[in-house]
Amino acid sequence: MAAALALGRALRNVLIIDNGQPCNRQTPHSHNFLTQDGKSPNEIASLAKSQVTSYESVAWLDAMVTTVTKTANGFDVQLLSGEYYSARKLVLATGIRDIMPDIPGFTACWGISVLHCPYCHGYEVHNQKTGILANGDTGFELASLISNWTSELTVYTNGQSTLSEHQENKLQTHSINIVETEIERLEHQHGYIQQIVFSDGKKAAVTAMYARLPFVQPATILASLGIEVTIDGYIKVDVAQRTSIPGVYACGDNTTRMRTLANAVSMGTTTGLMVNKELIEEDF
Numbered sequence: 001m002a003a004a005l006a007l008g009r010a011l012r013n014v015l016i017i018d019n020g021q022p023c024n025r026q027t028p029h030s031h032n033f034l035t036q037d038g039k040s041p042n043e044i045a046s047l048a049k050s051q052v053t054s055y056e057s058v059a060w061l062d063a064m065v066t067t068v069t070k071t072a073n074g075f076d077v078q079l080l081s082g083e084y085y086s087a088r089k090l091v092l093a094t095g096i097r098d099i100m101p102d103i104p105g106f107t108a109c110w111g112i113s114v115l116h117c118p119y120c121h122g123y124e125v126h127n128q129k130t131g132i133l134a135n136g137d138t139g140f141e142l143a144s145l146i147s148n149w150t151s152e153l154t155v156y157t158n159g160q161s162t163l164s165e166h167q168e169n170k171l172q173t174h175s176i177n178i179v180e181t182e183i184e185r186l187e188h189q190h191g192y193i194q195q196i197v198f199s200d201g202k203k204a205a206v207t208a209m210y211a212r213l214p215f216v217q218p219a220t221i222l223a224s225l226g227i228e229v230t231i232d233g234y235i236k237v238d239v240a241q242r243t244s245i246p247g248v249y250a251c252g253d254n255t256t257r258m259r260t261l262a263n264a265v266s267m268g269t270t271t272g273l274m275v276n277k278e279l280i281e282e283d284f
């Protein structure tokens with residue numbers, strides 16, 4: 001939407017195709033985005049949508065894109081319905097899809113009390129009894145980060161620890177426990193976690209948990225264009241948000257680990273400016 005706003009204001013014809021599944025849809029309150037702190041994601045997105053679509057040349061389509069084909073003049077975008085649209089330039093602002101672990105209760109708590117980022121939600125649960133669901137280097141890195149917000153911290157590795165001896169010792173010096181027992185389920189009330197239930201029947205009370213999840217990109221779209229991704233699975237972009245395929249730009253979560261609204265909006269704005277610049281350079 002930030003890319004579309006810049007392009008609409010540059011008098012460009014823009015079609016936003018969106019199937020309405022943003023990654024933060026379950027979060028009750030969004031934080032750390034200046035002027036919108038504490039608002040719900042839906043409030044922020046609805047306001048953005050109304051502002052962007054108030055520009056005559058910007059249109060919105062609720063639909064799912066399945067594939068994209070390179071053509072002589074640009075790109076053909078195919079929808080699930082079978083319809084297709086053509087465009088000179090393409091902006092991929094498709095986000096990423098988090099893969100939930102197979103732990104009953106986890107998905108219901110995601111974004112409510114099971115959190116991806118302390119900068120977005122850590123303030124609200126600071127000094128609370130908190131779990132880290134992670135192992136190895138990720139578990140260590142996340143535990144040290146979250147220790148900034150709470151000292152009541154335990155790392156749940158959900159199976160044998162793959163933390164190094166040095167990492168385990170370091171966590172111990174900060175009074176961060178490690179629990180290796182497999183997790184059976186998370187007990188919660190409307191997404192607010194109450195306790196972790198383990199495979200041996202034991203329970204641990206927590207009111208917040210952090211996890212860093214694996215994710216997928218819209219593979220068919222990326223494959224149909226042959227877009228390059230980084231070793232971590234993000235779309236490779238340059239400082240102008242250009243992908244490896246000329247005419248295709250990407251912005252937001254699909255390009256970076258720095259997963260915040262402010263960052264996505266910033267990248268979207270840059271994308272809009274750069275797409276317009278490229279069109280001017282081609283036509284002038």
Ligand SMILES: Cc1cc2nc3c(=O)[nH]c(=O)nc-3n(C[C@H](O)[C@H](O)[C@H](O)COP(=O)(O)OP(=O)(O)OC[C@H]3O[C@@H](n4cnc5c(N)ncnc54)[C@H](O)[C@@H]3O)c2cc1C
Nearest residue numbers: 019020021022023024030031065095111120252253260261
């Ligand atoms: C649980 C959670 C809570 C968060 N809380 C905060 C917070 O408090 N503060 C903060 O700053 N950040 C927060 N974030 C991060 C923030 O939500 C993201 O950085 C931001 O939403 C990224 O925007 P995006 O447009 O890249 O992706 P998204 O917002 O995920 O949007 C991608 C859109 O593309 C659509 N799409 C994808 N593929 C297709 C397709 N093939 N066809 C049509 N449409 C498609 C999706 O339906 C979706 O609407 C949170 C993230 C999560 C996961």
